[in-house]
Amino acid sequence: MRTKEEIKEYSKRWYVKNRDRERQKRREYYKIYWPEKGRIKFWNRLYGLTKEDFDKILKKQNKRCAICGAEKSNETTGGVLSIDHNKSTRKIRGLLCHKCNMGIGCFKDDPLLLLKATKYLLETDGVK
Numbered sequence: 381m382r383t384k385e386e387i388k389e390y391s392k393r394w395y396v397k398n399r400d401r402e403r404q405k406r407r408e409y410y411k412i413y414w415p416e417k418g419r420i421k422f423w424n425r426l427y428g429l430t431k432e433d434f435d436k437i438l439k440k441q442n443k444r445c446a447i448c449g450a451e452k453s454n455e456t457t458g459g460v461l462s463i464d465h466n467k468s469t470r471k472i473r474g475l476l477c478h479k480c481n482m483g484i485g486c487f488k489d490d491p492l493l494l495l496k497a498t499k500y501l502l503e504t505d506g507v508k
């Protein structure tokens with residue numbers, strides 16, 4: 381029988397080895413099982429987002445991620461832009477690619493923490 385640590389290590393190695401294939405599978409899954417129409421319906425139930433609202437935001441952002449500018453149709457986004465919202469006010473802020481959405485989430489959607497991270501990167505990379 382494997383120990384908890386061995387299982388954890390095995391899972392980690394497996395993920396690293398199969399990362400690209402798994403990401404591709406996830407992208408395909410989302411395209412098939414959670415298409416834009418379904419996501420808008422989901423967001424409509426939760427926050428009242430309509431298709432018109434979504435299209436308006438998409439047009440305003442020129443079909444690109446509001447942060448990095450990745451195109452909606454390219455490899456980075458997998459054809460999907462996430463609907464980003466303020467968790468406290470429930471206000472929809474915009475559309476982001478998966479990476480940017482995860483990125484700001486890792487910083488707890490805290491602008492000050494993100495500024496500190498920016499400052500840290502600028503200073504430690506010698507840009508300043």
Ligand SMILES: [Zn+2]
Nearest residue numbers: 445448477480
């Ligand atoms: Zn982005």
